[in-house]
Amino acid sequence: MGSAISLRSDFDGNRLRLLARQTKDASQARRLEALASIYDGGSRADAARLGSVTVQIVRDWVVRFNRRGPDGLINGKAPGKPTLLNDDQRAALAQAIEPAPHPIWMASCAGVCVT
Known part of the structure; x- marks a missing residue:
């Protein structure tokens, strides 16, 4: 069995409890309270x-806290499915969907159409 990973030394139990009281994220507060108990022995x-x-x-939680501090204990957004199109393909699609005004269409308006 390995040894426990040490918590970073720039925080203590009291400071984590204060941060837990100030956060609006209940999950982060629960994690901060749990780590504060470790700091207190x-x-x-x-x-x-x-x-x-x-x-x-x-x-x-200890690994995330050591790497990013209290912000490491906030739930992140799931990465989701990667995009199917690359940047060049998305630009080409946007250009195809939003074309410039067509000259034939403009001539058929004969001053009646509003552009």
Whole structure:
């Protein structure tokens, strides 16, 4: 069994609890509270119970927190399906969909059409 990953040293339990109270993101607050318990000497298992997750998830939170700070504990947007068209193809499609006024159409308006 490996050793636990250390939490970054520029935060402490009190500061994380303050951030948890200030955030509007409930999931981030729960994660901050769980990590604050580790800073205060609690076990990873206690933090997992506090966060209602497994110890592996707490480890993932520690890694994200160490890399990006408190913002790393905010749920990100899922990447979704990659686009089927590249930038050149999208530009060509946009140009085909929005053509310039056609001269024949303009002549048939005979001053009646509004452009």
